[in-house]
Amino acid sequence: MWLSLSGVAGAVVVTFVVGPRAGSLVLAAELVLIGLVRAVRPRTPYGIAARSRGFDATVLIAAGLAMGAFALTAQNM
Numbered sequence: 001m002w003l004s005l006s007g008v009a010g011a012v013v014v015t016f017v018v019g020p021r022a023g024s025l026v027l028a029a030e031l032v033l034i035g036l037v038r039a040v041r042p043r044t045p046y047g048i049a050a051r052s053r054g055f056d057a058t059v060l061i062a063a064g065l066a067m068g069a070f071a072l073t074a075q076n077m
Contacts, residue, residue, distance in 0.1 A: 001047025
């Protein structure tokens, strides 16, 4: 849970220092990474488990990929 929170805080810092596109990509990468951890790790990590392993991993990875695609295609960022 603390690693997830530090990733969000890091994305906020990157947003202010580099720009919103880079911050969105950092957050998207974190979502994909958390989804992969949830899919692979046998013991449920505290803070990232809400439903079944398959559901959590699918939603997290899909949200990260969608957010990354939106960050790369958005105009005026």
